Amino acid sequence: MDSDEDVGGQKAMIARLRHDLRRFRTMAEQTGDGLILSEDDRVVFANARAAEMLGALRPEDLHGRELIELYPPSQRRAGAAQIETSQQQPGVVIESELTLPQRDGDGIEVAAHLITTIVDGRTVMQCELRDLSSRRRFEQALREEREYSDAIIDSLPGLFYHYDEQGRLLRWNRNLEEISRYSADELAGSPVDLHFEPEELERVRASIAEVFQNGTSEVEASVNMPDGRTAPYLLTGQSFRYGDGKIGLVGIGLDLTEQRAAERRLRKESALLRAQLDNSLEGVMIVDADGTITINRVFARIWRVPEELAAAAGQDDFFYRLYAHMMAQMVDPSAVAEAIGTTFQAPDAVLSGEIALRGGTALRYHTAPIKDDGEQYYGRTWVYGDITEQRAAERQAERLANYDAATELPNRRFIQTRMAEAVAAGRPFAVLNVDLDNFKDINDAYGHPFGDAVLKAAGERLQELLSGIVPDATLARFGGDEFLALLPEVQDEAHAARALDVVVAGLPRPLRVGSRAVRVSASVGAALWPAHGGDVDALLQAADIAMYHAKRNGRDRFQLFSAALAQERQRAVALETGLRAAIAAGDLRLHYQPKVAAATGELTGLEALARWHHPEYGEVSPDRFIAIAEESTLIIELGSWVLREACRQARAWLDAGVPLPPIAVNVSAGQILYHDLVAEVTGVIDASGVPPELLQIELTESVMAKDPELVASALDTLSRRGVTTAIDDFGTGYSSLSYLRSFPAHAIKIDQVFIERLTDSPDDDKIVRATISLAHSLGFRVVAEGVETEAQRDHLLALGCDELQGWYIGRPAPADSVPEVIARLRPGARQSPRRQGSQAGDPGGSAPAGVS
Secondary structure (H helix, E strand, C coil): HHHHHHHHHHHHHHHHHHHHHHHHHHHHHHHHCCCEEEECCCCEEHHHHHHHHCCCCCCCHHHCCCCCHHHHHHHHHHHHHHHHHHHHHCCCEEEEEEEECCCCCEEEEEEEEEEEEEEEEEEEEEEEEEEEHHHHHHHHHHHHHHHHHHHHHHHHEEEEEECCCCCEEEECCCCHHHHHCCHHHHCCEHHHHHHHHHHHHHHHHHHHHHHHCCCCCCCCCCCEEECCCCEEEEEEEEEEEEEECCCEEEEEEEEEEHHHHHHHHHHHHHHHHHHHHHHHCCEEEEECCCCCEEEEHHHHHEEEEHHHHCCCCCCCCCCHHHHHHHHHHHHCHHHHHHHHHHHCCCCCCCEEEEEEEECEEEEEEEEEEECCCCCCEEEEEEEEECCCCHHHHHHHHHHHEEEEECCCCEEEEHHHHHHHHHHHCCCCCEEEEEEEECHHHHHEEEEEHHHHHHHHHHHHHHHHHHHHHCCCCEEEEEEECEEEEEECCCCCHHHHHHHHHHHHHHCCCCCEECCCCEEECCEEEEEEECCCCCCCHHHHHHHHHHHHHHCCCCCCCEEECCHHHHHHHHHHHHHEEEEEEHHCCCCCCEEEEEEEEEECCCCEEEEEEEEEEECEEECCCHHHHHHHCCCCHHHHHHHHHHHHHHHHHHHHHCCCCCCCCEEEEEEEEEHHHCHHHHHHHHEEEEEEECCCCHEEEEHHHHHHHCCHHHHHHEEEHHHHHCCEEEEEEEECCCCHHHHHHCCCCCCECCCHHHHHCCCCCCHHHHHHHHHHHHHHHCCEEECCCCCCCCHHHHHHHHCCEECCCCCCCCCCCCCCHHHHHHHHHHCCCCCCCHHHHHHHCCCCCCCCCCCC
């Protein structure tokens, strides 16, 4: 029985053990940790999670293996020590961390807890493996979250701070460390006092208290900087709860240094803008986007804004009151009203224009929107400039551009424009070129201011004459002493001739200029459109050709244009061109006309006279080519050539043993006034080796009158060198006998105009008789020019004339014939003047004027 009971008891115990083992296994499989039991260092149990962690396919694969084998090879030495320690200290948990390799090549980190238990004398070791991956992920997530929040805090502008209720700093950003230069250890738990001066601290603490009381606050305070400076900061604060009901303060501190600098710059720019507005020379009105209007002082002045209206700036109705005032000031407000309407419809519009105000003020306006770089619209500026004086100046400039200042007549530009308009319209007209005769003599005698007054008086006279013929006539000063008249609707030469006749006949009536009565005449040329030219230039050229012909034919007359005149003018131009080339090439030649003593007929001198044979026109009259030379600067070149050639020829005759008398050379005004005559003459004498006493300079009275002091000085210098001087064409110039006292001349030559009627005109006889008497009383020798008859010679001899020159005495001879003339007329030849004249040839021919 007992045995049966014992057996029954054992069975019951085994059943309980089996039950407990099943429950243990169930519990071991249900836990998330790995569980291993070893006895005598060998595994007797492992759950599925342990097998998974250790890389076994089944838990049974771990049974019977030594516990140390379960450790990774790199950790077995440490594992053996841990096992030994656990066995030596039963009941004590030995903790370690293992990295268990997995079948996929990765590893997992686990926490191993070893504990040894002695059961019935047997050593049972339990090893619990807990996967640390989740904790590691959590810890990593926690670290990442902290790093993320730190990054956000560090990226915040300015300072970030977290204080607790006791005012201790718990958390901050990197900016606070960099700006304060405190280390993290120094900042941790630091009070707020660390960063502020005492005078700032009270306000900061008050702001902190307000945060904990009301939840939020902000304050501006100066924060201490490591270099001793302080910087203005805006400090914000916000309370919050965290943890187990703790209350903290977080906030951001923004550095206001740049903002304060920007505010100062803004205030400065505002002051500068205000100063610019107040000191601007233009009136400025600024209309903000909200309708606020700002005006400067100049605006108020030019728009005559009353003080009470200006003082109302900023009031709601100011815009409308100012607008009404401005409209009332304008002569025509419609254009400006339209411009203002445009700006409302098109805010981006940029407009400019002009405004005429009552009272004569002229304004220029410009309006444009005010925008920033982002095209944000802020309003509009209206700028007004007073251009009253500018417009007056432009009108004056227009007048100056189209009118002559001296005569107040239209000028060349104006009348040419009128002519072009008439041509374009196809309306016939005549143009008159009126050139005052000898006007230069008036300027030389009385000065240019008086000359301008004469021009003005002459212009008024011409206007008066022309308006009586053609009421719509336009008279202009064309330049110098030249006027141009446009006569509309003059279609035929007969009509033009009547106008010309009135001008030429009426102009010479005395003009009252100041205290003087002045008489001026004119040479007038006329041309018709379209008969005499298709355009303005052609018509002006035709009128100029006609005027030139009238002037050459004696002045104080008019001439209508014709094709023949154009051909003649072209011939004159060709002659001028040919003469210039002839002078340059030395193609001219000199002839020499003798002068003899009236009493004996003996040779006293020769006069060098230029001659020219043109390859196309043949022998050109000296009167013709000398006149051409005098109308241009060629007269200077021609005179210089004659001087050089005469001295060269004289030297050749001297070298050939020819007994030479003095040779006279004519000098032009240009050689004295615009050329250094003394230097030229002495240079030619020195270069040629001709004795100075063999050279005589002849110049006319008109040349002497150009600049008496200059002429007298030049002649005096030449006289001291031995060169003699004769005054040519005496009696025809603008000087008087009183000039003779100041000029170092040796002889005067009575012009042939007084000689040709000497025997028939009592008046000419008296003139010649008086001239000879006065000249002798002043110590001058007298030479008569143009002696053509025996009667003239005898009469001059009776009057006491010293020398004679003319065709009756001898014609001009070429250089190769001069030695024969000298031999025939030399002293001692004992020939009577009459016989000499007959041998000279053709006493009845007409004598040419003495020319150089």
